[in-house]
Amino acid sequence: MRLLALVMLVAAVNAKHEIYKGWKSYIVKPESYEQLEKLGSKLLEFELDFVKNAALDREGIVLVKPEYQAGFLKFLSEENISHTVHVEDLKAQFDLEDQEILKQEQRTRSINGGRMPYDNYQPLNVIYEYIDRIAEQYPETVTLVENLRSFEGRPLKYLKISRDNFQSNKPVIFIDGGMHAREWISPPTVTYAIHKLVENLTEPDLLERYDWILFPVANPDGYSFTHTSTRMWRKTRSTDQHALSRQCPGVDGNRNFDFAWNTVGTSNNPCTDTYAGSRPFSEVEVRAVNAVIEEYLDRMLIYITMHSYGSLILYPWGHDGSLSQNALTLHRVGIAMGEAIDNLSLPSFRRYRVGNSLLTIGYGASGAAEDYAHSRGVPLTYTYELPGTGFGTQGFHLNPRYIHQVCIETWGGVVAGARSAASIY
Numbered sequence: 101m102r103l104l105a106l107v108m109l110v111a112a113v114n115a116k117h118e119i120y121k122g123w124k125s126y127i128v129k130p131e132s133y134e135q136l137e138k139l140g141s142k143l144l145e146f147e148l149d150f151v152k153n154a155a156l157d158r159e160g161i162v163l164v165k166p167e168y169q170a171g172f173l174k175f176l177s178e179e180n181i182s183h184t185v186h187v188e189d190l191k192a193q194f195d196l197e198d199q200e201i202l203k204q205e206q207r208t209r210s211i212n213g214g215r216m217p218y219d220n221y222q223p224l225n226v227i228y229e230y231i232d233r234i235a236e237q238y239p240e241t242v243t244l245v246e247n248l249r250s251f252e253g254r255p256l257k258y259l260k261i262s263r264d265n266f267q268s269n270k271p272v273i274f275i276d277g278g279m280h281a282r283e284w285i286s287p288p289t290v291t292y293a294i295h296k297l298v299e300n301l302t303e304p305d306l307l308e309r310y311d312w313i314l315f316p317v318a319n320p321d322g323y324s325f326t327h328t329s330t331r332m333w334r335k336t337r338s339t340d341q342h343a344l345s346r347q348c349p350g351v352d353g354n355r356n357f358d359f360a361w362n363t364v365g366t367s368n369n370p371c372t373d374t375y376a377g378s379r380p381f382s383e384v385e386v387r388a389v390n391a392v393i394e395e396y397l398d399r400m401l402i403y404i405t406m407h408s409y410g411s412l413i414l415y416p417w418g419h420d421g422s423l424s425q426n427a428l429t430l431h432r433v434g435i436a437m438g439e440a441i442d443n444l445s446l447p448s449f450r451r452y453r454v455g456n457s458l459l460t461i462g463y464g465a466s467g468a469a470e471d472y473a474h475s476r477g478v479p480l481t482y483t484y485e486l487p488g489t490g491f492g493t494q495g496f497h498l499n500p501r502y503i504h505q506v507c508i509e510t511w512g513g514v515v516a517g518a519r520s521a522a523s524i525y
């Protein structure tokens with residue numbers, strides 16, 4: 101019986117990545133801005149999936165479907181863009197990585213003694229237990245909000261953290277994570293911020309000066325799906341009226357905000373990873389993030405949305421690469437964040453790069469959270485592309501042994517940004 105169960109499990113694992121049959125991943129390294137832009141301009145045509153964002157003189161990792169490989173390679177050599185094959189057989193690689201994940205998951209996971217472990221990625225229920233427990237244990241400073249439910253009915257939970265229950269009109273810092281389901285390093289950086297503000301407050305000025313809103317898993321359906329089914333899932337799990345939607349569920353949350361919606365770097369096809377949705381804010385998960393922005397619009401000073409990978413801090417405008425009125429301050433505070441992270445980082449990690457979203461990664465995207473919040477008037481809005489991949493393996497995902505490190509240094513970036521902003525505003 102046991103053997104049968106094991107065989108079935110392995111069979112299920114192997115069936116999971118069928119869609120990646122024949123796919124390959126490539127390492128690409130644009131060495132001029134022109135090359136970076138050329139790459140970006142091919143995103144939709146070749147349906148490229150940039151798991152790791154490329155930047156000028158910095159390699160990226162891109163997944164390519166079988167039908168586009170010849171064309172993509174031809175394009176790369178015509179443009180003289182340096183490249184190598186990263187993984188020859190993506191399906192096999194993902195199957196292999198799944199076995200690793202399964203093995204790790206067999207180690208029991210729980211919030212032992214109420215603490216959130218940072219030695220491994222956690223399933224949604226562990227993160228939610230932690231959020232609940234913090235709210236219960238620290239009622240003077242913490243308020244749990246769960247007004248809305250995800251498309252599949254999971255609660256959308258965030259914490260409000262304040263010395264005086266948001267009474268004294270302090271500026272607000274809002275951080276969300278997990279908007280893109282597969283970016284597993286993102287939610288722990290947000291729960292770690294909760295930990296540092298509530299359980300281990302070594303920087304009391306941060307609560308003196310600011311009120312905080314921390315939303316660790318903005319896309320819980322997608323996040324659960326990456327744990328139970330498809331590790332590389334990015335979008336929500338909703339269906340809409342589109343003819344292809346039942347067969348291809350999900351909307352890219354970071355293309356669904358109401359800013360220049362569906363104009364750049366987006367797709368009308370639900371079967372792609374950058375589907376913008378049937379309308380702006382079609383996704384309840386995106387509406388939940390927006391509800392926080394709207395509620396505190398008059399005093400939100402910093403908004404950060406945590407993504408991966410790239411070791412980048414990106415700021416508006418990401419749809420057309422133009423600079424906002426506040427570009428100088430955005431850059432200055434961004435640099436303070438990036439430098440603080442670098443100072444806490446490991447030698448094997450990349451230095452952070454800070455800049456305008458489009459100019460830094462070479463492709464534009466409309467309907468993104470960071471642009472939307474800025475367009476509504478939030479002065480300082482950033483997308484963090486957290487560090488990941490390339491530390492000794494050819495794997496796609498940050499080795500769990502680095503989760504704690506990334507949380508520590510990312511929190512250092514947030515602290516430095518908050519202090520830098522405090523000296524300006």
Ligand code: ARG
Nearest residue numbers: 354418419457465468471483
């Ligand atoms: N990797 C992120 C994404 O594709 C980058 C978003 C940057 N922001 C922007 N407005 N383009 O969603």
Ligand code: ZN
Nearest residue numbers: 280283407408
């Ligand atoms: Zn992302």
